[in-house]
Amino acid sequence: MTWSIAPEPYDSPVAAALWRAYYTEVSDRWYLLHEGHRTDPGELEREITARTDAELTPPTGQLLLARYDGRPAGTAGVRLLDAATAELTRVFLYEEMRGKGGAALLVAAAEDAARALGARRMILDTRSDLVEARALYARLGYRETEPHNHAPYAEHWFAKSLG
Secondary structure (H helix, E strand, O other), rough: EEEEEOOOOOOOOOHHHHHHHHHHHHHHHHHHHOHHHHHHHOHHHHHHHOOOOOOOOOOOOOEEEEEEOOEEEEEEEEEEEOOOEEEEEEEEEHHHHHHHHHHHEEEEEHHHHHHOOOOOOEEEEEEEOHHHHHHHHHHHEEEEOOOOOOOOOOOOOEEEEEO
């Protein structure tokens, strides 16, 4: 079984399915933790369809699709915030694909994509309950920093030099 990672149009059916899975999982985790129930289906649909992520296209961004043994497995997105700084977003693997090394490969590919866009630094934010993500970023050399945005669910901010 092997991994492959390649650019993917943000609006492809495969990317849309992965976005739906990603958003459903992170939203449900938040609601289950804080309110004891899954996301309201109507709210979920509104939020999924509200974001196009068109900025994840060159020359200011890139969406990457990971495949495991040829099957769609996950995504990572990069968007330039300024000429030197890129943001890592949408790092996600289907649950059955986790633990196979794909997340580190996705992040490394996203770092390469950010460098190709001219970035020298990568930043990201995440939540406290996404402990797996925080552990991954720390393992890959990301260091926790002061907040760099006011995103409503951001609780931890990370940065890494791409030099």
